[in-house]
Amino acid sequence: MSKELVFGHQSPDTDAIVAAKAFSYLQNKLGYDTEAVALGEPNSETAFVLNYFDEPTPRVIKTAKNEVDSVMLVDHNEFQQSVSDIKDLTITHVVDHHRISNFQTDQPLYYRAEPLGCCSTIIVKMFNENKVEIPAKLAGLMLSAIISDTLLLKSPTTTDEDRTAVKNLAKIANVDYEKYGIEMLKAGTNVSAKSDQELIDGDAKSFTMGGKSVRIDQINVVEFSEIDKRKADIEKAMKAEAADKGYDLFLVLITNVLNSDSKMIVVGEPASAVEKAFNSKLSDSTLSLPGVVSRKKQVVPPLNDILN
Incomplete structure (x- = not known):
């Protein structure tokens, strides 16, 4: 064999x-x-x-x-x-x-x-x-x-x-x-030791939804402030990678592992589909997603439904 x-x-x-x-x-x-x-x-x-x-x-x-x-x-x-x-x-x-x-x-x-x-x-x-x-x-x-x-x-x-x-x-x-x-x-939330590129690639998966190339990354933290202070640089890295790899949408889900809430940074189009999928309005390219912790069950299905 x-x-x-x-x-x-x-x-x-x-x-x-x-x-x-x-x-x-x-x-x-x-x-x-x-x-x-x-x-x-x-x-x-x-x-x-x-x-x-x-x-x-x-x-x-x-x-x-x-x-x-x-x-x-x-x-x-x-x-x-x-x-x-x-x-x-x-x-x-x-x-x-x-x-x-x-x-x-x-x-x-x-x-x-x-x-x-x-x-x-x-x-x-x-x-x-x-x-x-x-x-x-x-x-x-x-x-x-x-x-x-x-x-x-x-x-x-x-x-x-x-x-x-x-x-x-x-x-x-x-x-x-x-x-x-x-x-x-x-141990998995030490974001300070990682570069912006490492953060957006660390737990990222690619999907095809409604003919769109969608990249979804997830970052676990114990304090949202750890990412908030780096948001501009992270968003810049997301835009560069989306342009390089041809992603229509690049989403980074930031999850607080202690209180089970998340935020999402959104880059690309159609951003309106992301707002509709989660019934939330973007503010400075960010969605607030209380109670959302699962990419598989709480992010991919509603987004896939809207894009399809």
Whole structure:
């Protein structure tokens, strides 16, 4: 059996990195030959997680066809979020918790999608279904991924299955998930150490909506003032990247992880569609979005509805 690479989306977050590691481990136990890799460097939160559990950072790839013929995707399916040469590869497996869009294959494949708060929660279920034991270190990593994607189980994307998985994984990893979770989320909010470009690229995903190219980034903070004082420079970087990459709309969602509120910086057109999607008026290129924390559930669907 030929080797396959397993990876999450570009600009990887904690779930993209961890889900790749977890799914690769599971598939190797089931007889496949796989390696978990990444499509970008870990962000500060993920770096904290990997360091906390003494787990090596996955190697970063730019292309895959030069190494393998087949790949497995986790935490994404849209081709514009995947490796640059994805169309030249055979996709054998997908495990995801997002919408399915811009995805097609020439051959049958294993595809598992569930509307859960985190891709790693689906993989926990797959471990249980296949009666494969989750090692303590891997349990800690998967616990971290779920905490990250659900903002410590506060996001509206959180399901009972995510809550159950967190409690079970915390027991295996011997971690106080509430105390650890706050420490972990705060580790990912050190925006002062990042450049404007790093902030707008750190957790960004590209979408096609109604024929428009839309880029949506999310930045977690503990104080909005951390971004407010840099807003002009961040907006300048957004405009430059939108012009360079051809984005019609570039949105940066700034989320306060302590009170679960957000603001959104909007660059591009149609800005009126963004106002309509969120029933809010722009003020100095910014929308106030109280209670909004989830790009997947609270940002992409209403915007997609309006643009389509």
